Amino acid sequence: MSSVGYIIGHEVRRQEVRVFCYISSPVSAAWKLQVTGGVRGVSSSCTLCAKARGNPKKREMSEKQLTRHFVDHRHVKLVAGSGGKGLCSFHSEPRKEWGGPDGGNGGDGGSIVMKADRFVKSLAQILPIYKGEDGQSGGSKNCYGRNGSPTFISVPVGTVVKEEGRTIVDLSEHGQEYLAVFGGAGGKGNRFYLSNENRAPMTATSGMVGQERILLLELRTMAHAGLVGFPNAGKSSLLRAISNARPAVAAYPFTTLNPHVGIVKYRDYEQVAVADIPGIIRGAHLNRGLGLSFLRHIERCRFLLFVLDLSTPEPWTQLQHLRYELDQYDPGLSQRPQAIIANKIDLPEARKKLETLRSHVTERVIPVSALTGQNTEELILHLRELYDGYLQGEGKPTRW
Ligand SMILES: Nc1nc2c(ncn2[C@@H]2O[C@H](COP(=O)(O)OP(=O)(O)OP(=O)(O)O)[C@@H](O)[C@H]2O)c(=O)[nH]1
Numbered sequence: 001m002s003s004v005g006y007i008i009g010h011e012v013r014r015q016e017v018r019v020f021c022y023i024s025s026p027v028s029a030a031w032k033l034q035v036t037g038g039v040r041g042v043s044s045s046c047t048l049c050a051k052a053r054g055n056p057k058k059r060e061m062s063e064k065q066l067t068r069h070f071v072d073h074r075h076v077k078l079v080a081g082s083g084g085k086g087l088c089s090f091h092s093e094p095r096k097e098w099g100g101p102d103g104g105n106g107g108d109g110g111s112i113v114m115k116a117d118r119f120v121k122s123l124a125q126i127l128p129i130y131k132g133e134d135g136q137s138g139g140s141k142n143c144y145g146r147n148g149s150p151t152f153i154s155v156p157v158g159t160v161v162k163e164e165g166r167t168i169v170d171l172s173e174h175g176q177e178y179l180a181v182f183g184g185a186g187g188k189g190n191r192f193y194l195s196n197e198n199r200a201p202m203t204a205t206s207g208m209v210g211q212e213r214i215l216l217l218e219l220r221t222m223a224h225a226g227l228v229g230f231p232n233a234g235k236s237s238l239l240r241a242i243s244n245a246r247p248a249v250a251a252y253p254f255t256t257l258n259p260h261v262g263i264v265k266y267r268d269y270e271q272v273a274v275a276d277i278p279g280i281i282r283g284a285h286l287n288r289g290l291g292l293s294f295l296r297h298i299e300r301c302r303f304l305l306f307v308l309d310l311s312t313p314e315p316w317t318q319l320q321h322l323r324y325e326l327d328q329y330d331p332g333l334s335q336r337p338q339a340i341i342a343n344k345i346d347l348p349e350a351r352k353k354l355e356t357l358r359s360h361v362t363e364r365v366i367p368v369s370a371l372t373g374q375n376t377e378e379l380i381l382h383l384r385e386l387y388d389g390y391l392q393g394e395g396k397p398t399r400w
């Protein structure tokens with residue numbers, strides 16, 4: 001493990017104080033840092049800090065507005081440009097009446113290319129139909145027509161392109177391109193057909209039509225960790241507490257309708273992306289609740305954070321149901337590296353339930369309170385451990 005330090009504190013702008021808790025060994029520190037009570041002020045994750053970090057003048061968008069701006073799948077028809085016509089013409093000038101064929105070729109039609117762009121966040125701006133630029137027709141005096149320029153469609157990083165249910169390409173890196181449809185070849189002018197046998201060809205061909213395809217674009221959120229839990233478990237509150245993201249929080253189920261990604265920053269400039277996934281209920285794989293549509297976002301997450309609600313009578317059954325739903329969607333999905341987060345530890349009867357939960361599961365359980373920020377440091381440090389383990393496994397760091 002490197003000797004870099006880990007930041008546990010952020011600035012609290014409202015109070016004009018900067019408090020940092022700096023520790024050199026993240027693994028051992030996770031256990032040393034059972035911070036409670038008065039020491040809580042140093043946390044990056046207290047709600048006070050979280051609120052102070054935001055721009056007070058900027059009005060937050062409601063979940064309804066956010067949903068309007070977020071589209072995670074779209075059908076698109078792509079028609080590449082057609083090739084330009086070749087021309088049939090003969091050179092003629094004073095005293096040179098039979099100057100020979102001089103009809104130029106038509107230009108090639110423009111292709112359509114999909115390009116992953118990390119600044120594009122949703123597929124909302126994707127149009128239903130794209131038409132590539134046609135090539136220009138050939139001209140006299142052996143002038144060739146101009147090729148149609150390629151059309152670039154910017155899509156978010158993490159877009160999967162499918163055709164008739166088959167995955168064609170996964171645009172998972174910024175700048176990655178996929179040439180989706182080829183432009184038609186330009187036609188030949190009559191000069192092209194000049195030969196010793198035929199000194200005055202009258203043939204000129206028209207350009208080929210561009211390729212045409214109907215593709216399905218699917219966005220799968222790119223994040224290192226995914227917060228998975230029942231509605232109202234406090235996933236959005238937790239993401240607000242540990243990162244810069246601002247998903248809507250409310251006391252009714254299905255508040256979150258689309259995934260939100262927040263970035264947890266560490267002192268060595270490492271960043272871990274955490275996604276808040278809409279709530280899962282029993283039968284989600286049968287399209288109950290918000291259904292399957294968002295389970296695909298979990299597929300991308302390298303590790304899972306199961307968020308359990310300690311205010312429910314049996315939080316451990318939630319865990320079984322969540323794992324079952326994930327496995328129904330994609331067998332083995334629930335086996336990814338994970339942490340179990342017992343949320344709402346601030347509630348009176350939560351401590352007792354925490355002990356029972358621990359006796360039901362073999363994995364490590366991290367009790368937190370997203371509302372008060374209690375013990376979120378342990379979660380942040382454990383997240384880093386999972387991330388470091390993932391980097392070691394992959395061999396190279398991935399930055400999205
Ligand atoms: N007491 C207490 N309440 C909490 C805590 N975390 C969240 N809540 C409350 O639980 C309710 C639901 O919180 P959300 O963060 O919207 O829950 P969610 O899991 O994102 O819910 P969905 O988006 O519907 O899936 C809100 O009223 C929160 O204030 C906590 O740690 N303690």
Ligand SMILES: [Mg+2]
Pocket residue numbers: 235236237247248249255256276
């Ligand atoms: Mg939510």
